[in-house]
Amino acid sequence: MDKLLIRGGRQLHGEVRISGAKNAALPELCAALLTDQPVVLHNVPRLQDVSTMLTLLRNMGVVIERDSQGTVTIDSSRLSSPEAPYELVKTMRASVLALGPLTARFGEATVSLPGGCAIGSRPVDQHIKGMQAMGAEIVVEHGYMIAKLPKGRTRLKGASIRTDMVTVTGTENFLMAAALAEGETVLENAAQEPEITDLAEMLIKMGARIEGHGTGRIVIQGVEKLSGCTHQVVADRIEAGTFLCAVAATGGDVVLRHGRADHLEAVIDKLRDAGASVAAVEDGIHLHSQGRLIAQSFRTTEYPGFPTDMQAQFMALNVIADGPSKVTETIFENRFMHVNEMVRLGAKIQVDGKFAVIEGVEKLSGAMVMATDLRASASLVIAGLVAEGETIVDRIYHLDRGYDQMEAKLRAIGADIERIK
Ligand SMILES: CC(=O)N[C@H]1[C@@H](OP(=O)(O)OP(=O)(O)OC[C@H]2O[C@@H](n3ccc(=O)[nH]c3=O)[C@H](O)[C@@H]2O)O[C@H](CO)[C@@H](O)[C@@H]1O
């Protein structure tokens, strides 16, 4: 199993090219199921979840070409089986994004329940409720959601859907399903993340009629057919945020090429309050950090609030910053698994339910730590970059799920980091 060996204590300087967003590429690959014409996606990141999604689509009979420049061409003109099996779904929750498009275009779908995972129980009840409101008949049997249209119907029907909470992949499933449904769909309490906007813009290029994306109320007028399109995946704000925290923690000066400061305002505000200098520059973000930062309390919420996907990485910065801080995780019930590992590096953190109280320490000391989920892994890499001596981060298959060549990008800006077996 691969591990990362990090010798901490180096400042980071230079330029990093931010990749396409994992959480936009995954729904956009599924959106290609909505048409029988080829879809060309540029800027698709090279990471494990994308490979898993391509395997999932190929398994259904979709023909896919991928080049080394990040372009993926998807041809869903013929489908052998509208099924997402457990073996693939279990490694990646985003497989649930096949449910909406498959049901909308083929009138049937069999998608494994994703199951509980490291950061929380992550049910899909809202996905099921919304698809049922659009007329799909869904039964859950043997761990699978089996969806079909009622006898005599060939299309889903528009509906008014208000989810009990804001759900990102739920909103994405409904957007894709509604694009091909008969009549109008109104999504209330919709997610507003930039990845939703990017997906909506792609669907509009395919001929979908969507208004209100980027707000909490999205209105979709269903059309009978969608066409192919060419689309560029939006830059990964979480990858950019991770590098911002890494350089803020180690000290240094970096430009994140293609990074979108306008998608990271909540994180950038906290970095500035901590004492880092951060500015939007042409086609990127510039960060300069020198000396010890001041710890910042924050609370994760839906976009445009502080992202739960940045909680662990910012906590890595807080543990070596000056003063106390309190981190409140409101989205997932079990997203503090990095805490015990950070404590092994010398951090002082107490967890009480959804709160973590941190007392900043002056230094961390390298140790063997274990990655438990994707963003926890990234936070341990940041902690390792700051710690004195050697840190080994084990189980980095979690990191590989969602980061495109992280260690190569860090090495290029001066980190002493290598992949070992
Ligand atoms: C592939 C992808 O885009 N993943 C992101 C997506 O996950 P994902 O879309 O799975 O997360 P949701 O926005 O759906 O989850 C928000 C909350 O709603 C709950 N919930 C959700 C659906 C449902 O049917 N029932 C239910 O109870 C969840 O357990 C969670 O507590 O948004 C999360 C929140 O920003 C991010 O951390 C993930 O990186």
Ligand SMILES: C=C(OP(=O)(O)O)C(=O)O
């Ligand atoms: C939790 C994440 O991803 P997923 O929803 O795919 O598990 C993430 O990207 O931080």
